[in-house]
Amino acid sequence: MNGKITSWKDEKGFGFITPDGKNEQVFFHISSVKKATRKPEVGDAVVFETAKDSQGRLKATYVLLEGVLLAKPAASKKIVTEPVKKDALDYFTYFILVILFVISLGLFMKTGTPVSALVPGAIFLVISFFISSRKKQPANKLFSCSKCRSVSSHDERTVLAWNRGFNRLYCKSCHQAWLREQPKEQQESRSSYASSKPGCLGLFLVIASLGRAKARPLTKR
Ligand SMILES: [Zn+2]
Incomplete structure (x- = not known):
């Protein structure tokens, strides 16, 4: 109108x-x-x-x-950081895992020695865990802080956070301000959590103990 x-x-x-x-x-x-x-x-x-x-x-x-110039849009445009995406290598790894699972399932049903059938699968499971948990780099070198909206370039901390599935990233000064707000105890437990990597070794130990548990009755036979 x-x-x-x-x-x-x-x-x-x-x-x-x-x-x-x-x-x-x-x-x-x-x-x-x-x-x-x-x-x-x-x-x-x-x-x-x-x-x-x-x-x-x-x-x-x-x-x-009408006839009045529009104001310029805000200078700092928000950079949307895409979440971590699976790439061809990830999908290939999953594909191999499925094939190995089907093969070992077939061997399980055909032969009476299932442990030997499990070994290549278990080894590949460990390899695929490393493949899928390898560090990826975000496509855009820059990101917008979720708090102050300033644009910064990624550093080790933000790339790590992004790899862990966080899509809200914070600039250095906002991050440090947030750290200062945290109670001392929490700070310590958080940093000790960050430094320990239970994932890979834990999975390996579970697989190793599984293999032993199944192997034992066989060796006694
Ligand atoms: Zn900020």
Whole structure:
């Protein structure tokens, strides 16, 4: 719809638009005005859309000041960091794992010596664990801080966080501010957690003990 601003209360941030060829006034609030290089003024030609408010009254929802330059968008555009993606090597590894599983399942049913069939699968399971947990690099070297919105380049800390599946990343100063807020005890337990890597070794030990448990009755036979 086209119209003209016929009333504007700058200190209150609202006014009224009279649509072209009509004898009515439509309320509009500054929040509905598309950000321009200057404020609305009486007499401004506008293009607008209308909607009913919660009490059923007509109001302008989208007001564009005709012939007034629009304000520039915010300078720092937010960089969206894509989550870690599986690549061809990951899928190939999973594919091999499935094939090995099917083969060992077949051997289980055909032969009476299942432990030997498990060995290549177990070895590959360990290898595939290392493959899928290897460190990847984000596609964009820059990221937007989730708190202060500033743009920084990735460092070891943020790449590690990203690899662990965190998609909210924080710049150095926000991170340090956050660390200072944490109680001392928590800080220590968190850093000790970060330094220990139970994953790989733990999995290996589980597989090793599994193999032994099954191997023992066979060797006694
Ligand atoms: Zn920040």
